[in-house]
Amino acid sequence: MKxxxxxxxxxxxxxxxxxxxxxxQDDMELIGVCDIITDWRIKIAVKNGYPVFAFNDEFRKQMENAEIQVQGNLSDLITKADIIVDCTPKNIAAKNIEKYKESNLKFIVQGGEKHETTGHSFSAENNxxxxxxxxxxxxxxxxxTSIVRTLTALKKAGLLKKARGTLLRRATDPWESHLNGIMNTMVPEKDIPSHQGPDAQTVDPDFDVITAAVKVPETLSHLHxxxxxxxxxxxxxxxLEAFRSSTRIALIDYSAGLSANNAIKELMLALNRPYGDMYEVALWQDMLKVEGDELFYAYVVDNQAIVIPETIDAIRALTGIEENPQNSIVKTNKSLGIKQKFYD
Structure with a gap:
């Protein structure tokens, strides 16, 4: 297999x-990672045996001065690749894509970039x-990603009319919590809808969805x-059957001791997940309530991990190595250990 x-x-x-x-993945080869840093983070890439590339000559010199073995620059990496996944900070990728386009290289950007950057927004189970x-x-x-997953499950079951959500957003990534974030306060996004609702519509314009968001002083996950x-x-x-139709929604129970996001994080660590990651949407089934034609539910999102399976599927879709969505999803789920039940 190539x-x-x-x-x-x-x-x-x-x-x-x-x-x-x-x-x-048995159908992919990692040919290199590129960055500008010289600290412990890129040294982990070296330890893992990943070929390391610098963004340009200036950063290459800094890396080599830090005794990091560098294989070349971004331009060299581009010539070796069939596809590149740009995971640089928000708004940086938009500046990199001209390099990718000039080389006729397929590329994936992350959700911090605007939809117009690529003209296509991706979620595996939807599009x-x-x-x-x-x-x-x-x-x-x-x-x-979590919004599209859950609403797609309801839509496919013929149950979705319109959705209104409130998002409690973690303040920053855990490793940066000593650098920025908030303490002893909450910060509402001033615009309603917050950007996530319109963003979900870039994947599926049929969604009638409005969101509001509040930044809260914790770093473990988001709560919807x-x-x-x-x-x-x-x-x-x-x-519940509609939600079970998604292989990337895991139904959990408040009554099983999973009554807070820190408990869910501890469960991921107990399952020996890398970095304690949770790729699934963890949705409380015993909290879920149906009143007539109204549905109320809540779930937790691991913002560091949930987009990883989507990224793997996007690689297969763009390169055409797997044209059947379900085949790709099954393969990705198996490789990452994605489950619909965590402890049964």
């Missing part, structure tokens, strides 16, 4: 996870097929509360 040669630009929170995930053969796509953000108007009156079990 393997797709994958490059990663940006070896940070998402990039290191994407790199690790690529190495688990995998529309990405096949494109030059580029954008894997939507962590919160948007949703009120959905259904197309008809249904039972709770019918709603």
């Amino acid at each position: 393997k797709v040669k994958v490059a990663i630009n940006g070896y940070g929170v998402i990039g290191k996870r994407a790199a690790d995930a690529v190495t688990l 995998y097929g529309t990405a096949i053969g494109l030059q580029s796509t954008r894997v939507v953000s962590c919160n948007t 509360y949703w009120n959905v108007e259904l197309t008809r009156q249904v039972s709770k079990e019918e709603v």
